[in-house]
Amino acid sequence: MGRAWKFGDNISTDLISAGRYYHLRSNLPELAKHTLEDARPEFAANVRPGDFVVGGRNFGKGSSREHAPIVIKMCGARGVLAKSFARIFYRNAVNSGLPAIVCDVDGIDDGDELEVDFGRGIVLDLTKGRQLAFAPLPAIMEAIMVEGGLAEYIVKHGDLVIGP
Amino acid sequence: MARRGLTLAEKILSAKVGRDVRAGEIVISPVDLAYVQDGTGPLTFRQMEKMGIARAVDPKRAVVFIDHAAPPPRKELAQDHVYLREFAARTGMVLHDIGDGVCHQVAFERYVRPWDVVVGADSHTVMGGAMGAFATGMGSTDVGVAIGLGKTWLRVPESLKFVVSGELPRGVMSKDLILRVLGDIRSDGAAYMSMEWGGTGIECMPMHERMTLSNMAVEGGGKCGPIPSDDETRRYLISHGRESEWKPVAPDPDAVYAKTFEYDASTLEPVVATPGSEDNVVPVTDPSLRDVPIHQVYVGACTNGRFEDIAAFAKAVRGETRAKNTRVIVTPASKEAYVLTIKSGLLETLLEFGAMINSPGCAACPGVHGGIPGDGENVLSTQNRNYKGRMGNPNAFVYLGSPLTAAATALYGVITDPRTVV
Numbered sequence: 108m109g110r111a112w113k114f115g116d117n118i119s120t121d122l123i124s125a126g127r128y129y130h131l132r133s134n135l136p137e138l139a140k141h142t143l144e145d146a147r148p149e150f151a152a153n154v155r156p157g158d159f160v161v162g163g164r165n166f167g168k169g170s171s172r173e174h175a176p177i178v179i180k181m182c183g184a185r186g187v188l189a190k191s192f193a194r195i196f197y198r199n200a201v202n203s204g205l206p207a208i209v210c211d212v213d214g215i216d217d218g219d220e221l222e223v224d225f226g227r228g229i230v231l232d233l234t235k236g237r238q239l240a241f242a243p244l245p246a247i248m249e250a251i252m253v254e255g256g257l258a259e260y261i262v263k264h265g266d267l268v269i270g271p
Numbered sequence: 272m273a274r275r276g277l278t279l280a281e282k283i284l285s286a287k288v289g290r291d292v293r294a295g296e297i298v299i300s301p302v303d304l305a306y307v308q309d310g311t312g313p314l315t316f317r318q319m320e321k322m323g324i325a326r327a328v329d330p331k332r333a334v335v336f337i338d339h340a341a342p343p344p345r346k347e348l349a350q351d352h353v354y355l356r357e358f359a360a361r362t363g364m365v366l367h368d369i370g371d372g373v374c375h376q377v378a379f380e381r382y383v384r385p386w387d388v389v390v391g392a393d394s395h396t397v398m399g400g401a402m403g404a405f406a407t408g409m410g411s412t413d414v415g416v417a418i419g420l421g422k423t424w425l426r427v428p429e430s431l432k433f434v435v436s437g438e439l440p441r442g443v444m445s446k447d448l449i450l451r452v453l454g455d456i457r458s459d460g461a462a463y464m465s466m467e468w469g470g471t472g473i474e475c476m477p478m479h480e481r482m483t484l485s486n487m488a489v490e491g492g493g494k495c496g497p498i499p500s501d502d503e504t505r506r507y508l509i510s511h512g513r514e515s516e517w518k519p520v521a522p523d524p525d526a527v528y529a530k531t532f533e534y535d536a537s538t539l540e541p542v543v544a545t546p547g548s549e550d551n552v553v554p555v556t557d558p559s560l561r562d563v564p565i566h567q568v569y570v571g572a573c574t575n576g577r578f579e580d581i582a583a584f585a586k587a588v589r590g591e592t593r594a595k596n597t598r599v600i601v602t603p604a605s606k607e608a609y610v611l612t613i614k615s616g617l618l619e620t621l622l623e624f625g626a627m628i629n630s631p632g633c634a635a636c637p638g639v640h641g642g643i644p645g646d647g648e649n650v651l652s653t654q655n656r657n658y659k660g661r662m663g664n665p666n667a668f669v670y671l672g673s674p675l676t677a678a679a680t681a682l683y684g685v686i687t688d689p690r691t692v693v
Contacts, residue, residue, distance in 0.1 A: 117458060117459075117548060119656075119658040119659075119661075121638075121656070121658040121659065121660045121661050122658065122659060122660065125638070125660045125663075125665070126637045126638030126639060126660065126661065126662075126663055127638055127639075127643075127660065127663045127664070129310060129339065129340065129348065129637070129638070129639045130340075130345045130347035130348050131347065132310060132313065132314065132351070133313050133314075133347065133350070133351055133354075134347070145659050145660045145665040164459060165458060165459040165462065165492065168458060168459065168492065169394065169489075169656060169658060170393070170394045170637075171311060171391075171392055171393050171394040171396075171408045171409060171410050171411075172310065172311065172410070173311070173314060173410035173411045173412060174314070191459065191462065193459070193462070193492060194462065194463050194492065194494060195394055195408055195409060195410060195489075198409065198410060198413065199409075199410035199412075199413075202410055202412045202413060203412075245297060245426070246297075247297060247424050256412070257318075257412045257413065257416065258318050258321050258322050258412055258415075261322040261323075261324065261416060261420075262321070262322055262323065266420065267299050267416065267420065267422060267423070267424050269297060269298075269299055269424065
């Protein structure tokens with residue numbers, strides 16, 4: 108269970124991990140201290156393990172920096188919920204083992220207590236007493252997610268394999 | 272049921288995979304070219320070591336570009352560069368060190384070929400689409416797998432077709448066309464899709480202008496932005512000593528598109544994207560722009576840092592002096608662009624106008640160095656993104672426009688219609 112941190116539409120990777128911290132990309136713990144700084148400066152210092160980032164449309168638009176989902180995960184966030192994700196961020200999130208869940212976030216307010224049942228594909232908004240369904244990942248992304256990320260997947264399988 | 276035709280993306284991926292593949296299918300494709308830059312490469316290489324694949328399947332087609340922090344403004348970035356050079360030497364990967372230019376521009380000049388599947392650890396890898404390639408940006412780990420295993424997985428994208436007729440009028444560039452398109456479809460209008468270009472307006476468009484269209488496919492959320500390979504593609508490759516690498520590629524006439532958009536280039540006007548998003552598009556003549564002082568004009572980036580872009584800017588300001596309170600920074604996108612600027616005599620024109628010149632690379636565009644604006648300052652840039660914080664300062668404001676709009680703006684210190692100066 109964790110709290111919702113609500114963000115708007117079109118949260119760019121510059122907002123998630125700004126270019127002015129480029130020199131910290133090989134120092135991820137330091138970089139993570141600036142996560143989402145230009146969107147909500149209080150986020151990195153106050154997010155608790157198990158909390159959720161809740162975006163709107165097109166979350167993670169912009170650059171290919173995989174550091175964006177990595178620092179969100181390093182802050183302790185359990186996952187990102189959004190109406191839609193930009194494609195490179197979505198792929199990077201799965202590759203980093205950060206759940207990126209497409210669902211209707213409109214009814215979720217900042218601070219709501221959320222729980223995600225990955226097995227049943229349901230987000231529970233405990234504050235509102237609502238359930239939101241989400242679709243399963245394509246098989247190859249699910250297989251990567253199950254291993255905790257693409258690097259772990261390759262270590263285990265030694266290759267990219269489609270299907271069951 | 273009759274076999275229906277293939278879009279450019281379907282066609283290239285089908286050839287690569289060895290069977291007809293259609294939008295929606297997930298395939299594993301061989302990769303013809305994979306590259307990283309200095310902001311994504313260190314993570315790529317650490318991940319390759321972790322995965323036990325610290326090698327390049329085809330080292331001549333695996334490239335490291337040091338372009339974002341070139342030369343490094345901080346010791347942390349210098350250390351990243353040390354690691355990149357060491358890894359490249361160890362694996363035999365090709366290294367383009369500081370001064371060579373922006374990865375996408377140099378890749379286009381030297382490595383991207385028609386029919387290639389290209390993956391780069393930088394979102395603007397999509398610029399390779401202008402060569403008639405399937406080129407897409409991915410994260411560090413995905414590109415590490417592409418370098419180390421020579422393959423990647425892809426969902427074959429649906430395609431949007433942009434049919435362009437007519438020629439761009441005086442003072443209007445392809446930057447104005449792509450910004451107009453982004454204003455129309457918005458920044459996720461092509462999400463997960465291919466933005467395919469065609470029509471007589473593209474056929475008569477020179478390669479440097481096509482590259483700007485493909486470059487900004489990702490600003491529409493697109494996976495790729497392919498353009499057919501034709502006589503202009505051949506001309507470009509000949510001019511780069513690469514004639515033998517030319518092959519034609521075109522979509523089938525009966526290809527199926529998710530949606531088709533038609534634009535008459537001859538009716539377009541110069542536009543800018545106002546700060547915050549590339550899809551906030553207004554005409555340069557919009558009254559809201561009149562009272563915005565522009566403190567810095569930036570000509571550069573993979574979007575519009577080619578010789579032709581710099582030349583368009585320089586010729587429009589020749590013999591003039593820049594507006595007193597408007598700094599002008601020019602960053603050639605590659606060494607080629609820099610050398611051509613020098614040979615043309617236009618470097619002197621730029622310096623006499625009052626511009627300063629950065630070494631080839633990304634410089635100020637991603638906000639690492641080379642022209643970070645101050646608090647409250649306004650920038651008119653030829654780059655592709657204007658998100659909050661993009662140029663390194665969340666309290667500055669970035670407008671996007673063409674090199675000609677940049678020239679008119681540098682002359683008058685406010686965003687100015689380039690049709691009044693060319």
